[in-house]
Amino acid sequence: MTITITAFERSPDGGRGLARDTRVRWAFEEVGQPYEVRLVSFHAMKEPTHLALHPFGQIPTYEEGDLALFETGAIVLHIARRHAGLLPVDANARARAISWMFAAVNTMEPPILELGTARLLESDKPWHDERLPLVEDRVRNRLKQLSVYLGDADWLDGAFSAGDLMMVSVLLRLKSLGILDQYPNLAAYLARGEARPAYRRAFAAQLAVNTGKPPTG
Amino acid sequence: MTITITAFERSPDGGRGLARDTRVRWAFEEVGQPYEVRLVSFHAMKEPTHLALHPFGQIPTYEEGDLALFETGAIVLHIARRHAGLLPVDANARARAISWMFAAVNTMEPPILELGTARLLESDKPWHDERLPLVEDRVRNRLKQLSVYLGDADWLDGAFSAGDLMMVSVLLRLKSLGILDQYPNLAAYLARGEARPAYRRAFAAQLAVNTGKPPTG
Numbered sequence: 444m445t446i447t448i449t450a451f452e453r454s455p456d457g458g459r460g461l462a463r464d465t466r467v468r469w470a471f472e473e474v475g476q477p478y479e480v481r482l483v484s485f486h487a488m489k490e491p492t493h494l495a496l497h498p499f500g501q502i503p504t505y506e507e508g509d510l511a512l513f514e515t516g517a518i519v520l521h522i523a524r525r526h527a528g529l530l531p532v533d534a535n536a537r538a539r540a541i542s543w544m545f546a547a548v549n550t551m552e553p554p555i556l557e558l559g560t561a562r563l564l565e566s567d568k569p570w571h572d573e574r575l576p577l578v579e580d581r582v583r584n585r586l587k588q589l590s591v592y593l594g595d596a597d598w599l600d601g602a603f604s605a606g607d608l609m610m611v612s613v614l615l616r617l618k619s620l621g622i623l624d625q626y627p628n629l630a631a632y633l634a635r636g637e638a639r640p641a642y643r644r645a646f647a648a649q650l651a652v653n654t655g656k657p658p659t660g
Numbered sequence: 661m662t663i664t665i666t667a668f669e670r671s672p673d674g675g676r677g678l679a680r681d682t683r684v685r686w687a688f689e690e691v692g693q694p695y696e697v698r699l700v701s702f703h704a705m706k707e708p709t710h711l712a713l714h715p716f717g718q719i720p721t722y723e724e725g726d727l728a729l730f731e732t733g734a735i736v737l738h739i740a741r742r743h744a745g746l747l748p749v750d751a752n753a754r755a756r757a758i759s760w761m762f763a764a765v766n767t768m769e770p771p772i773l774e775l776g777t778a779r780l781l782e783s784d785k786p787w788h789d790e791r792l793p794l795v796e797d798r799v800r801n802r803l804k805q806l807s808v809y810l811g812d813a814d815w816l817d818g819a820f821s822a823g824d825l826m827m828v829s830v831l832l833r834l835k836s837l838g839i840l841d842q843y844p845n846l847a848a849y850l851a852r853g854e855a856r857p858a859y860r861r862a863f864a865a866q867l868a869v870n871t872g873k874p875p876t877g
Contacts, residue, residue, distance in 0.1 A: 498809035499767050499802065510752045514762035521755050535727045538738050545731035549765040550716050556770050557777070565794070570787030577782070585716065592715035 445479055446471075448518075449496070449504045450652060452482040458653030459619075460646045463515040464503040466612045468648055470519045470605065472641035474526035482652065516548050519605055529605040536601060543599050543606025551589065552613045554581040559616060582622060590626040597635060611636030662696055663688075665735075666713070666721045667869060669699040675870030676836075677863045680732040681720040683829045685865055687736045687822065689858035691743035699869065733765050736822055746822040753818060760816050760823025768806065769830045771798040776833060799839060807843040814852060828853030 450464035464480070471478045487493055488500045496504040497513040505512040505521065512518050520541065523529035530537045561578045565571055589610075593599065598607045614633045617623050623630045636642055651657050667681035681697070688695045704710055705717045713721040714730040722729040722738065729735050737758065740746035747754045778795045782788055806827075810816065815824045831850045834840050840847045853859055868874050 494809075499763070499805050501767075510755060512755055512759050514759045514766065516762040516766055517755070517759040520758060520762075538727060538729055538734070541737060542729050542731045542734040545733040545737075545765065546716070548762065549731065549733055549769065550718075552766065553770040553773050557774050560774070560798075565791075568787070568791070570785070570791065574782075574785070574787060581777075588711075588716050592711075 444508050446476070446505065446507045447479045447481055448506075449481050449483050449493070449502045450649065451502055452484045452487075452652075454649065454653050458650040460649060461616060462502065462649065463612075465645055465649050466515050466608065467503045467505070467518050467522070468645035469608055469612070469642050470522045470529060472644045473608065473639075474522060474528040476522065476526055480648075480652070516544055516609060519608060520544060523605040529608065531601065531604065539600050540604035540606040543604070544609045547606065547609035547613045551585050551610065552616075554578070554585055555613060555616050558582050558620075579622065582617070583625070586617075586622070586626050586629060590629050593628055593632060595628065597632075603639070607636065611642075661725045663693070663722065663724045664696045664698055665723075666698050666700050666710070666719045667866065668719055669701045669704075669869075671866070671870050675867040677866060678833060679719065679866065680829075682862055682866050683732050683825065684720045684722070684735050684739070685862035686825055686829070686859050687739045687746060689861045690825065690856075691739060691745040693739065693743055697865075697869070733761055733826060736825060737761060740822040746825065748818065748821065756817050757821035757823040760821070761826045764823065764826035764830045768802050768827065769833075771795070771802055772830060772833050775799050775837075796839065799834070800842070803834075803839065803843050803846060807846050810845055810849060812845065814849075820856070824853065828859075 448464060448467050451462050454462040456462060468478070483493055483502060488497075488502065493504075494500055496506070496511050499513070501513070503513075503515060503518060505518045512521060519529075530540050558578050558581075561571070561575055565574075598604065599610060600606065611633055614623065614629060615637075618633065623633060637646075665681060665684050668679050671679040673679060685695070700710055700719060705714075705719065710721075711717055713723070713728050716730075718730070720730075720732060720735060722735045729738060736746070747757050775795050775798075778788070778792055782791075815821065816827060817823065828850055831840065831846065832854075835850065840850060854863075
Protein backbone atom coordinates (compact mmCIF):
# COMPACT_ATOMS: atom_id res chain seq x y z
CA MET A 444 0.00 0.00 0.00
CA THR A 445 1.33 3.42 -0.93
CA ILE A 446 2.61 5.59 1.88
CA THR A 447 2.32 9.34 1.34
CA ILE A 448 3.90 12.02 3.51
CA THR A 449 3.53 15.76 3.28
CA ALA A 450 6.35 18.30 3.03
CA PHE A 451 6.67 22.04 2.49
CA GLU A 452 6.13 23.16 -1.10
CA ARG A 453 8.92 25.59 -0.24
CA SER A 454 10.78 25.03 3.01
CA PRO A 455 11.59 28.02 5.24
CA ASP A 456 15.18 26.77 5.43
CA GLY A 457 15.55 26.64 1.65
CA GLY A 458 16.50 22.95 1.72
CA ARG A 459 19.08 22.73 4.50
CA GLY A 460 17.32 19.66 5.86
CA LEU A 461 15.81 21.30 8.94
CA ALA A 462 12.18 20.84 7.89
CA ARG A 463 10.84 17.86 9.75
CA ASP A 464 9.95 15.84 6.66
CA THR A 465 13.71 15.20 6.39
CA ARG A 466 13.54 13.11 9.57
CA VAL A 467 10.75 10.97 8.13
CA ARG A 468 12.46 10.66 4.75
CA TRP A 469 15.61 9.55 6.58
CA ALA A 470 13.68 6.86 8.45
CA PHE A 471 12.21 5.54 5.21
CA GLU A 472 15.66 5.46 3.64
CA GLU A 473 17.19 3.61 6.61
CA VAL A 474 14.60 0.83 6.38
CA GLY A 475 14.46 0.79 2.58
CA GLN A 476 10.78 1.65 2.33
CA PRO A 477 9.51 3.66 -0.65
CA TYR A 478 7.27 6.66 0.00
CA GLU A 479 5.52 9.38 -1.91
CA VAL A 480 5.45 13.05 -1.09
CA ARG A 481 2.62 15.53 -1.43
CA LEU A 482 3.83 19.11 -1.23
CA VAL A 483 1.70 21.66 0.60
CA SER A 484 1.88 25.44 0.59
CA PHE A 485 1.83 27.53 3.77
CA HIS A 486 -1.67 28.55 2.82
CA ALA A 487 -2.91 25.00 2.29
CA MET A 488 -1.43 23.87 5.61
CA LYS A 489 -4.00 25.99 7.43
CA GLU A 490 -6.95 24.76 5.35
CA PRO A 491 -9.46 22.19 6.63
CA THR A 492 -8.18 19.43 4.34
CA HIS A 493 -4.72 19.54 5.86
CA LEU A 494 -5.93 20.29 9.40
CA ALA A 495 -7.92 17.06 9.22
CA LEU A 496 -4.57 15.30 8.90
CA HIS A 497 -2.57 17.56 11.22
CA PRO A 498 -4.51 19.48 13.89
CA PHE A 499 -1.61 21.95 14.31
CA GLY A 500 -1.31 22.70 10.59
CA GLN A 501 2.24 21.48 10.17
CA ILE A 502 4.20 18.96 8.16
CA PRO A 503 4.95 16.09 7.92
CA THR A 504 1.92 13.84 7.95
CA TYR A 505 1.75 10.14 7.12
CA GLU A 506 -1.03 8.43 5.18
CA GLU A 507 -1.31 4.75 4.43
CA GLY A 508 -4.75 3.44 3.52
CA ASP A 509 -7.04 4.19 6.45
CA LEU A 510 -4.22 5.31 8.73
CA ALA A 511 -3.31 8.98 9.08
CA LEU A 512 -0.61 10.07 11.53
CA PHE A 513 1.07 13.34 12.43
CA GLU A 514 4.04 14.29 14.63
CA THR A 515 7.46 13.41 13.32
CA GLY A 516 8.49 11.38 16.36
CA ALA A 517 5.36 9.25 16.15
CA ILE A 518 5.79 8.71 12.42
CA VAL A 519 9.45 7.72 12.79
CA LEU A 520 8.52 5.34 15.61
CA HIS A 521 5.74 3.84 13.49
CA ILE A 522 8.15 3.23 10.61
CA ALA A 523 10.77 1.85 12.99
CA ARG A 524 8.32 -0.62 14.53
CA ARG A 525 7.12 -1.92 11.18
CA HIS A 526 10.46 -2.33 9.43
CA ALA A 527 13.84 -3.61 10.59
CA GLY A 528 16.77 -1.23 10.74
CA LEU A 529 15.89 1.48 13.25
CA LEU A 530 15.21 -0.36 16.51
CA PRO A 531 17.13 -3.14 18.25
CA VAL A 532 15.52 -6.59 18.39
CA ASP A 533 16.14 -6.98 22.13
CA ALA A 534 13.11 -5.62 24.01
CA ASN A 535 15.11 -3.71 26.64
CA ALA A 536 17.43 -2.13 24.06
CA ARG A 537 14.36 -1.20 22.03
CA ALA A 538 12.77 0.56 25.00
CA ARG A 539 16.03 2.44 25.62
CA ALA A 540 16.19 3.57 21.97
CA ILE A 541 12.67 4.96 22.38
CA SER A 542 13.87 6.80 25.51
CA TRP A 543 16.39 8.54 23.31
CA MET A 544 13.71 9.47 20.78
CA PHE A 545 11.76 11.21 23.54
CA ALA A 546 14.94 12.74 24.97
CA ALA A 547 15.66 14.27 21.56
CA VAL A 548 12.25 15.92 21.23
CA ASN A 549 11.39 16.71 24.86
CA THR A 550 14.73 17.35 26.61
CA MET A 551 17.12 18.50 23.90
CA GLU A 552 14.87 20.16 21.34
CA PRO A 553 12.86 22.61 23.52
CA PRO A 554 15.84 24.86 24.45
CA ILE A 555 17.09 24.60 20.87
CA LEU A 556 13.68 25.66 19.55
CA GLU A 557 13.73 28.53 22.04
CA LEU A 558 17.10 29.59 20.67
CA GLY A 559 15.66 29.48 17.16
CA THR A 560 12.72 31.59 18.26
CA ALA A 561 15.04 34.12 19.88
CA ARG A 562 17.14 34.38 16.73
CA LEU A 563 14.34 34.36 14.17
CA LEU A 564 11.36 36.03 15.84
CA GLU A 565 12.96 38.31 18.41
CA SER A 566 16.10 39.51 16.64
CA ASP A 567 14.61 42.99 16.24
CA LYS A 568 13.65 43.31 19.90
CA PRO A 569 15.55 45.64 22.23
CA TRP A 570 16.40 42.71 24.54
CA HIS A 571 17.84 40.49 21.85
CA ASP A 572 21.57 41.04 22.45
CA GLU A 573 21.36 40.78 26.20
CA ARG A 574 19.01 37.82 26.27
CA LEU A 575 20.60 35.62 23.60
CA PRO A 576 23.51 34.45 25.80
CA LEU A 577 21.05 33.26 28.44
CA VAL A 578 19.20 31.16 25.89
CA GLU A 579 22.46 29.81 24.48
CA ASP A 580 23.56 28.81 27.97
CA ARG A 581 20.43 26.71 28.40
CA VAL A 582 21.29 24.90 25.18
CA ARG A 583 24.91 24.44 26.30
CA ASN A 584 23.77 22.91 29.58
CA ARG A 585 22.04 20.16 27.65
CA LEU A 586 24.85 19.76 25.15
CA LYS A 587 27.36 19.34 27.95
CA GLN A 588 25.31 16.56 29.51
CA LEU A 589 24.86 14.84 26.17
CA SER A 590 28.56 15.18 25.42
CA VAL A 591 29.53 13.61 28.76
CA TYR A 592 27.10 10.76 28.20
CA LEU A 593 28.19 10.04 24.63
CA GLY A 594 31.91 10.05 25.43
CA ASP A 595 33.77 8.36 22.59
CA ALA A 596 30.89 6.14 21.48
CA ASP A 597 29.67 6.28 17.91
CA TRP A 598 25.98 6.22 18.78
CA LEU A 599 23.87 6.74 21.88
CA ASP A 600 23.26 3.12 22.82
CA GLY A 601 25.05 0.53 20.72
CA ALA A 602 24.10 0.44 17.05
CA PHE A 603 22.51 3.38 15.23
CA SER A 604 18.81 3.60 16.08
CA ALA A 605 15.76 5.80 15.70
CA GLY A 606 17.01 7.52 18.88
CA ASP A 607 20.14 8.62 17.02
CA LEU A 608 18.10 9.61 13.97
CA MET A 609 16.03 11.95 16.11
CA MET A 610 18.95 13.28 18.17
CA VAL A 611 21.12 13.98 15.12
CA SER A 612 18.15 15.72 13.49
CA VAL A 613 17.72 17.96 16.53
CA LEU A 614 21.44 18.79 16.69
CA LEU A 615 21.35 19.72 13.00
CA ARG A 616 19.48 22.88 14.04
CA LEU A 617 22.70 24.04 15.72
CA LYS A 618 25.04 23.27 12.85
CA SER A 619 25.21 26.76 11.40
CA LEU A 620 25.55 28.47 14.79
CA GLY A 621 29.00 27.22 15.79
CA ILE A 622 27.81 26.11 19.24
CA LEU A 623 28.65 22.48 18.58
CA ASP A 624 32.30 23.36 17.98
CA GLN A 625 32.74 23.43 21.76
CA TYR A 626 31.72 19.76 21.93
CA PRO A 627 33.92 17.91 19.43
CA ASN A 628 32.38 14.53 20.13
CA LEU A 629 28.90 15.91 19.41
CA ALA A 630 30.12 17.59 16.24
CA ALA A 631 31.61 14.24 15.18
CA TYR A 632 28.37 12.46 16.13
CA LEU A 633 26.41 14.88 13.96
CA ALA A 634 28.85 14.36 11.10
CA ARG A 635 28.49 10.57 11.42
CA GLY A 636 24.75 10.95 11.12
CA GLU A 637 25.01 13.20 8.09
CA ALA A 638 27.44 10.78 6.44
CA ARG A 639 24.99 7.89 6.48
CA PRO A 640 23.90 7.03 2.94
CA ALA A 641 20.26 7.00 4.04
CA TYR A 642 20.57 10.52 5.42
CA ARG A 643 22.27 11.72 2.26
CA ARG A 644 19.46 10.36 0.12
CA ALA A 645 16.86 11.97 2.37
CA PHE A 646 18.71 15.27 2.32
CA ALA A 647 19.06 15.20 -1.46
CA ALA A 648 15.36 14.45 -1.89
CA GLN A 649 14.24 17.42 0.21
CA LEU A 650 16.84 19.67 -1.39
CA ALA A 651 15.58 18.74 -4.84
CA VAL A 652 12.11 19.99 -3.87
CA ASN A 653 13.53 23.31 -2.81
CA THR A 654 15.85 23.84 -5.75
CA GLY A 655 13.50 22.41 -8.33
CA LYS A 656 16.21 19.99 -9.50
CA PRO A 657 15.90 16.21 -9.25
CA PRO A 658 18.24 14.53 -6.72
CA THR A 659 21.47 13.30 -8.29
CA GLY A 660 22.49 10.93 -5.46
CA MET B 661 9.56 -7.97 39.38
CA THR B 662 9.61 -4.74 41.36
CA ILE B 663 9.43 -1.52 39.36
CA THR B 664 11.10 1.50 40.94
CA ILE B 665 10.80 5.08 39.75
CA THR B 666 12.58 8.16 41.01
CA ALA B 667 10.94 11.38 42.15
CA PHE B 668 12.04 14.64 43.75
CA GLU B 669 12.77 14.40 47.46
CA ARG B 670 11.20 17.84 47.51
CA SER B 671 9.46 19.01 44.36
CA PRO B 672 9.99 22.58 43.13
CA ASP B 673 6.22 22.90 42.80
CA GLY B 674 5.59 21.88 46.40
CA GLY B 675 3.30 19.04 45.35
CA ARG B 676 1.01 20.61 42.76
CA GLY B 677 1.54 17.63 40.50
CA LEU B 678 3.73 19.36 37.92
CA ALA B 679 6.83 17.25 38.57
CA ARG B 680 7.03 14.66 35.85
CA ASP B 681 6.88 11.66 38.18
CA THR B 682 3.16 12.47 38.47
CA ARG B 683 2.72 11.49 34.81
CA VAL B 684 4.36 8.13 35.41
CA ARG B 685 2.46 7.54 38.67
CA TRP B 686 -0.75 8.30 36.79
CA ALA B 687 0.11 5.75 34.11
CA PHE B 688 0.75 3.07 36.74
CA GLU B 689 -2.55 3.88 38.42
CA GLU B 690 -4.49 3.71 35.14
CA VAL B 691 -3.19 0.21 34.41
CA GLY B 692 -3.29 -0.98 38.03
CA GLN B 693 0.41 -1.70 38.28
CA PRO B 694 2.17 -1.28 41.65
CA TYR B 695 5.43 0.66 41.75
CA GLU B 696 7.98 1.82 44.25
CA VAL B 697 9.52 5.25 44.51
CA ARG B 698 13.05 6.26 45.38
CA LEU B 699 13.32 9.91 46.30
CA VAL B 700 16.37 11.85 45.15
CA SER B 701 17.66 15.23 46.25
CA PHE B 702 18.70 17.97 43.82
CA HIS B 703 22.27 17.24 44.80
CA ALA B 704 22.00 13.48 44.24
CA MET B 705 20.40 14.02 40.81
CA LYS B 706 23.69 15.42 39.52
CA GLU B 707 25.82 12.61 40.98
CA PRO B 708 27.21 9.75 38.87
CA THR B 709 24.84 7.17 40.36
CA HIS B 710 21.78 9.02 39.12
CA LEU B 711 23.39 10.24 35.88
CA ALA B 712 23.97 6.58 35.02
CA LEU B 713 20.18 6.23 35.02
CA HIS B 714 19.35 9.64 33.57
CA PRO B 715 22.03 11.38 31.45
CA PHE B 716 20.33 14.75 31.93
CA GLY B 717 20.14 14.48 35.72
CA GLN B 718 16.36 14.65 35.98
CA ILE B 719 13.47 12.61 37.29
CA PRO B 720 11.65 10.32 36.75
CA THR B 721 13.59 7.19 35.89
CA TYR B 722 12.27 3.62 35.61
CA GLU B 723 14.06 0.51 36.81
CA GLU B 724 12.85 -3.05 36.45
CA GLY B 725 15.47 -5.78 36.75
CA ASP B 726 18.03 -5.16 34.00
CA LEU B 727 16.01 -2.45 32.34
CA ALA B 728 16.60 1.23 33.10
CA LEU B 729 14.67 3.92 31.24
CA PHE B 730 14.44 7.68 31.40
CA GLU B 731 12.19 10.31 29.77
CA THR B 732 8.63 10.48 30.97
CA GLY B 733 7.09 9.97 27.54
CA ALA B 734 9.14 6.83 26.94
CA ILE B 735 8.30 5.45 30.38
CA VAL B 736 4.59 6.10 29.95
CA LEU B 737 4.69 4.46 26.51
CA HIS B 738 6.55 1.47 27.94
CA ILE B 739 3.92 1.03 30.67
CA ALA B 740 1.12 1.52 28.14
CA ARG B 741 2.52 -1.14 25.82
CA ARG B 742 2.92 -3.70 28.58
CA HIS B 743 -0.42 -3.29 30.35
CA ALA B 744 -3.95 -2.78 29.07
CA GLY B 745 -5.71 0.48 29.78
CA LEU B 746 -3.72 3.24 28.10
CA LEU B 747 -3.62 2.31 24.41
CA PRO B 748 -6.36 1.10 22.05
CA VAL B 749 -6.21 -2.50 20.85
CA ASP B 750 -6.69 -1.55 17.20
CA ALA B 751 -3.27 -0.97 15.61
CA ASN B 752 -4.21 2.22 13.77
CA ALA B 753 -5.89 3.76 16.81
CA ARG B 754 -2.83 2.81 18.85
CA ALA B 755 -0.51 4.61 16.43
CA ARG B 756 -2.76 7.68 16.57
CA ALA B 757 -2.67 7.68 20.38
CA ILE B 758 1.12 7.67 20.18
CA SER B 759 0.92 10.63 17.79
CA TRP B 760 -0.87 12.51 20.55
CA MET B 761 1.81 11.57 23.06
CA PHE B 762 4.44 13.14 20.82
CA ALA B 763 2.18 16.11 20.07
CA ALA B 764 1.92 16.75 23.80
CA VAL B 765 5.66 16.80 24.40
CA ASN B 766 6.97 18.19 21.10
CA THR B 767 4.25 20.54 19.81
CA MET B 768 2.32 21.69 22.87
CA GLU B 769 4.88 21.56 25.67
CA PRO B 770 7.81 23.56 24.18
CA PRO B 771 6.00 26.93 24.10
CA ILE B 772 4.52 26.16 27.52
CA LEU B 773 7.99 25.41 28.89
CA GLU B 774 9.20 28.65 27.33
CA LEU B 775 6.42 30.49 29.15
CA GLY B 776 7.50 28.82 32.38
CA THR B 777 11.09 29.87 31.76
CA ALA B 778 10.02 33.45 31.08
CA ARG B 779 8.00 33.58 34.29
CA LEU B 780 10.43 31.75 36.57
CA LEU B 781 13.91 32.56 35.26
CA GLU B 782 13.47 35.90 33.54
CA SER B 783 10.94 37.64 35.77
CA ASP B 784 13.61 40.02 37.06
CA LYS B 785 14.84 40.98 33.60
CA PRO B 786 14.12 44.42 32.14
CA TRP B 787 12.37 42.85 29.14
CA HIS B 788 10.02 40.67 31.18
CA ASP B 789 6.83 42.76 30.99
CA GLU B 790 7.15 43.53 27.31
CA ARG B 791 8.16 40.03 26.26
CA LEU B 792 5.70 37.97 28.28
CA PRO B 793 2.68 38.70 26.02
CA LEU B 794 4.66 37.45 23.00
CA VAL B 795 5.39 34.18 24.73
CA GLU B 796 1.79 33.83 25.89
CA ASP B 797 0.59 34.39 22.33
CA ARG B 798 2.70 31.46 21.13
CA VAL B 799 1.03 29.28 23.73
CA ARG B 800 -2.42 30.58 22.74
CA ASN B 801 -1.77 29.76 19.11
CA ARG B 802 -1.35 26.12 20.06
CA LEU B 803 -4.24 26.13 22.50
CA LYS B 804 -6.55 27.53 19.86
CA GLN B 805 -5.63 24.75 17.45
CA LEU B 806 -6.07 22.11 20.11
CA SER B 807 -9.40 23.62 21.15
CA VAL B 808 -10.69 23.58 17.57
CA TYR B 809 -9.58 19.99 17.14
CA LEU B 810 -11.08 18.74 20.42
CA GLY B 811 -14.45 20.41 19.86
CA ASP B 812 -16.98 18.84 22.20
CA ALA B 813 -15.25 15.48 22.44
CA ASP B 814 -14.30 14.10 25.84
CA TRP B 815 -10.86 12.86 24.76
CA LEU B 816 -8.53 13.41 21.82
CA ASP B 817 -9.30 10.26 19.85
CA GLY B 818 -12.08 8.06 21.21
CA ALA B 819 -11.47 6.57 24.65
CA PHE B 820 -8.97 8.03 27.14
CA SER B 821 -5.44 7.04 26.18
CA ALA B 822 -1.79 7.68 26.99
CA GLY B 823 -2.09 10.58 24.53
CA ASP B 824 -4.66 12.22 26.79
CA LEU B 825 -2.58 11.43 29.88
CA MET B 826 0.35 13.30 28.39
CA MET B 827 -1.70 16.18 26.97
CA VAL B 828 -3.62 16.75 30.21
CA SER B 829 -0.31 16.67 32.10
CA VAL B 830 1.14 19.34 29.80
CA LEU B 831 -1.96 21.54 30.12
CA LEU B 832 -1.74 21.26 33.91
CA ARG B 833 1.26 23.62 33.69
CA LEU B 834 -1.16 26.36 32.60
CA LYS B 835 -3.79 25.75 35.27
CA SER B 836 -2.68 28.46 37.67
CA LEU B 837 -2.14 31.07 34.93
CA GLY B 838 -5.74 31.60 33.83
CA ILE B 839 -4.87 31.15 30.15
CA LEU B 840 -7.08 28.09 29.80
CA ASP B 841 -10.14 30.10 30.84
CA GLN B 842 -10.27 31.41 27.27
CA TYR B 843 -10.75 27.85 25.99
CA PRO B 844 -13.64 26.38 27.98
CA ASN B 845 -13.49 23.02 26.23
CA LEU B 846 -9.78 22.67 27.12
CA ALA B 847 -10.45 23.70 30.72
CA ALA B 848 -13.18 21.04 30.85
CA TYR B 849 -10.82 18.51 29.24
CA LEU B 850 -8.21 19.25 31.89
CA ALA B 851 -10.84 18.91 34.63
CA ARG B 852 -11.93 15.55 33.20
CA GLY B 853 -8.36 14.33 33.39
CA GLU B 854 -7.90 15.55 36.93
CA ALA B 855 -11.18 13.90 37.97
CA ARG B 856 -10.04 10.42 36.95
CA PRO B 857 -9.58 8.23 40.03
CA ALA B 858 -6.16 7.14 38.75
CA TYR B 859 -5.00 10.74 38.47
CA ARG B 860 -6.31 11.53 41.93
CA ARG B 861 -4.37 8.63 43.42
CA ALA B 862 -1.22 9.69 41.59
CA PHE B 863 -1.65 13.28 42.68
CA ALA B 864 -2.22 12.27 46.30
CA ALA B 865 0.87 10.07 46.28
CA GLN B 866 3.17 12.85 45.06
CA LEU B 867 1.55 15.35 47.38
CA ALA B 868 2.17 13.08 50.35
CA VAL B 869 5.90 13.10 49.56
CA ASN B 870 5.92 16.87 49.58
CA THR B 871 3.81 17.39 52.68
CA GLY B 872 5.26 14.49 54.61
CA LYS B 873 1.78 13.10 55.18
CA PRO B 874 0.60 9.72 53.86
CA PRO B 875 -2.07 9.89 51.12
CA THR B 876 -5.59 9.58 52.45
CA GLY B 877 -7.33 8.88 49.13
